[in-house]
Amino acid sequence: MSPAVAESPVSPDSARHAIDVLIVDDSVVVRRIVAKVLGEDSRFHVIGAVASGAQALEFVRTHPVDLVLLDMQMPGLDGLQVLPKLMADERKIQVVLLSGNCREGSELALHALAAGASDVVAKPSAGHFSDRFVEHLIDRLVHLVPPTERSRTPERVDQATARLRPPGNMVRAVAIGGSTGGISAMMTLLAGLEGNANFPIFITQHLPANFQALFAEQLRRATRLPVVIAEDGMAVRPGTIHVAPGRAHLSLAKDARGHVSIRLTNERCLHGSYPAVDPMFAGVARVYGAGACGVILSGMGRDGLAGAQAIAEEGGWLIAQDHETSAVWGMPGSVAKAGLASAILPPQAIADLIIGQWRAVA
Structure with a gap:
């Protein structure tokens, strides 16, 4: 028919x-x-x-x-x-x-x-x-997807052919951003971190606001790490997953004593997403510098690219999900194509690399 x-x-x-x-x-x-x-x-x-x-x-x-x-x-x-x-x-x-x-x-x-x-x-x-x-x-x-971001998935770039930066030698915090297809990749990645991570983990996943509570609950089921939905002024906790809420961006601030806390913002982003990955990456870069590790998972558009640049400029490092395991390679592809990634890997291998780098200097 x-x-x-x-x-x-x-x-x-x-x-x-x-x-x-x-x-x-x-x-x-x-x-x-x-x-x-x-x-x-x-x-x-x-x-x-x-x-x-x-x-x-x-x-x-x-x-x-x-x-x-x-x-x-x-x-x-x-x-x-x-x-x-x-x-x-x-x-x-x-x-x-x-x-x-x-x-x-x-x-x-x-x-x-x-x-x-x-x-x-x-x-x-x-x-x-x-x-x-x-x-x-x-x-x-x-x-x-706003009109300016309605571009097709970038051509694939693999670990062997990409312009890769050296991986960082510190893991003080991990920030993970994802969109379409990112949830399943995130579950696999976090399962690989459980029982090992005493660094804070920050997550921004493009989701409608009314899904955030259930998303946080699924993260709790997928890992033995504690999970909290980020609130403004909340103290950042080591070994804890901090999830961006649905109606604000997750960012960070550090006081004169070096204490790090959550800052929620409503700044306008190019990509139009709430929450967006760019403010989270920028906040992690500002607070953790060379110890910031950014992970960009499956998703359409280029949210995370500007924040990835901020992490790289502060001496931090980034990992992009590979083309083969991504539902949409727009977000990780944009970071890989810009030469900002230190590795392009499937989710389990991303976890292995982070834990390996953390243990090397722990």
């Missing part, structure tokens, strides 16, 4: 810089409503609307797609089965799951995000798309 073309296409001229969207839902009513809503917004170009996961996979093979709005519950392949197949596409398509049964902030929703979904949005029943829901959906979609 040929995929159905969306009922409300946008003209090529108006869509030239728009996000190309594919709608996947077994309800014809939902497909038409969502196509109409997005078709009336010049920031989107609805390129197609199909009824099944199989049709979606066929469609993306032959059409340029930036974003897939994917129904969670469908006959045949459901959203969670289709998601990894879409994420395997070399173009690194963004996927937002729409679900009438999967509550935003639920464990199932976080599982979808760990598998590579950019967001999960609770969907009202067909015919109940209120103006408030439409505004909510549009706001979530346009903040996924």
Whole structure:
């Protein structure tokens, strides 16, 4: 069966810089409503609307797609089965799951995000798309990747061919940033650090604010290290994971006695993410200098690049997740391509390198 073309296409001229969207839902009513809503917004170009996961996979093979709005519950392949197949596409398509049964902030929703979904949005029943829901959906979609960051994944660079910097010989603090596909990599990395780390660990993961508590709980399950959601003024604790909250950036401050504490900021960042990786990396560079180790995991865009530069300038060092294990190599790829990384490795090997460097001078 040929995929159905969306009922409300946008003209090529108006869509030239728009996000190309594919709608996947077994309800014809939902497909038409969502196509109409997005078709009336010049920031989107609805390129197609199909009824099944199989049709979606066929469609993306032959059409340029930036974003897939994917129904969670469908006959045949459901959203969670289709998601990894879409994420395997070399173009690194963004996927937002729409679900009438999967509550935003639920464990199932976080599982979808760990598998590579950019967001999960609770969907009202067909015919109940209120103006408030439409505004909510549009706001979530346009903040996924700002236009200036909507670039394709950088070409792969491996450990053998990259311009690598020497690894640092100190580990006083580790800051880990990730986005799409970063959660599963982060779990593996942290599992490799548990029982070894007495240095503070800071984490910024691009997530909607209502997922942060559950994300922190999953981190607690994945490691024996204590986990806290960062609060302004909180004293930094060695051997503890400090997670950036959903509505502010995590940064750091040091007083005259050398005590380090959390500072939450709402500074505007190029990438538009809350929380963003750049302020965390910059704060770690400022406070820990040559003892700062930054890790950049799977994610679209270039958040973390400016902060990585700050770490490098202060004598710290960085590790990028490799292309093969990343769902999206935009964030780690940008750091690797800039020649800022000391290593380009899979998550477990990242943990091994950090522990090896820490033990060498401990």
